[in-house]
Amino acid sequence: MVSVAKTQLDPAVENPAVENPAEETEPVKLGRRRDHTRDPDILAAAVDVLAECGYDGMTIDMVATRAKAGKATLYRRWPSKGELVIDAVACMKNADLNLSQLPDTGTLRGDLIAMIKPHSIEDGEKKLRVIAGLMSLLAHSPELAETARVSVVEPRVTAHRFLLRRAVERGEISPSCDIDNLSTVTTAMASMRILFESKTIDREFLISLIDGVILPAAGLSPGTGTGPVAEPPAPAETAVTAR
């Protein structure tokens, strides 16, 4: 169940101007052309339904109705429910976490706190609910699992890794820190909270993770302000290049 996604990714099939000489002959283009401006609406509707009902609870009719489209329209664009879902999950990626317009406050704690934004939290919760809804498929569909990971988990972990590496370069924390694990902790703990405990993520929880886990594990003791108040039990031996 659920095989390969290709729609949305191969403009040659849709664009009349492009023709692959060695490809299967795309004979002509006659009649009314497909309105691709509707694709995002349909995919967004699919994401909404996925978040609410999960994969098995979602029906094509639900998606079509919510997108104010006909069922046949959906099947004209995606060959099956599974492929529609794969595209829907993949299109969740966009979001906001652009590689390097991340906060740069000068301290790791400042950066981590600056990443706490209500919009980002809400967005993350919804995406996690989508993942939860199709989690039973992930074990049997490595492709979907990878798509989900890249869309939801990967961007957040990458952002944290970036901030941690910069803190190392800045000399704020030791290079011997376990960057890989530390950059995953917040996402893992937030996932646990949403998926298993049915709680929501709030600012207080995220700050408790920063001050109670990440910063101490990085060798920093949390200060009250934005600045680093390094006061570990053992004196830090690393080169303290205060920015």
Added chain:
Amino acid sequence: MVSVAKTQLDPAVENPAVENPAEETEPVKLGRRRDHTRDPDILAAAVDVLAECGYDGMTIDMVATRAKAGKATLYRRWPSKGELVIDAVACMKNADLNLSQLPDTGTLRGDLIAMIKPHSIEDGEKKLRVIAGLMSLLAHSPELAETARVSVVEPRVTAHRFLLRRAVERGEISPSCDIDNLSTVTTAMASMRILFESKTIDREFLISLIDGVILPAAGLSPGTGTGPVAEPPAPAETAVTAR
């Protein structure tokens, strides 16, 4: 879908000797009696199928066949698929993590490492796969969500919390440590790894969590306990016990 579980928990309905005077009249007990020694087999079969196929992929026939039982037998004992699943999830709890026969090596690191057992890892992975298979239901069934949490997450977090508290009482780590978050980190990270990354849990990963996250966050530099230390990128100044 999926309502209340009561089977297995009310011996009065099954035991001929017990009769509730104000209850519904249990008239008599005639004919062949139900063989309750089969219950565990059926529930175990249900857990197996759940782990492999998820809730929606699981059929009653699969469970009956695997348990070498008849479909009617299952419906004689559980009124619906949903209630069977609730009981199956609840019966995963037993396991091994008895409250206080946990390791006591004298050091936090020793205790945490002593908790790493192949059997426990394998058991945890299977249970997580079960949870993954019915995760889309958890959002709509708080009862099932709580049952799952109590069966899978709660015991492990509680065990870690116990070890951390003992380390505080022992004076090994500071009472100001964020015990609640730290006792959840390992389970959260392991869940992330299995559910999102389709990786397995191994000893190396768990030790890297202990030495890279938990102990540093608790204010301990790794190497004070027994056993090998996870290899950090930078030269460790601690006693290098090359295994």
Added chain:
DNA sequence: TATATACGATACTGTGGAGTTCCGGATCTT
């Protein structure tokens, strides 16, 4: 022995949803 229930096995019923087809109308090419 007569009666009643549990057992595994199998056949049956009912329903919900994936996927298909057809419709009247709109939009494109030639």
Added chain:
DNA sequence: AAGATCCGGAACTCCACAGTATCGTATATA
């Protein structure tokens, strides 16, 4: 204009599965 394809909408087919009923057999009470 003619023909082809799109659109939203609705009716349709097909099938898998939850749940029920039945059968021959086994095990219980009275």
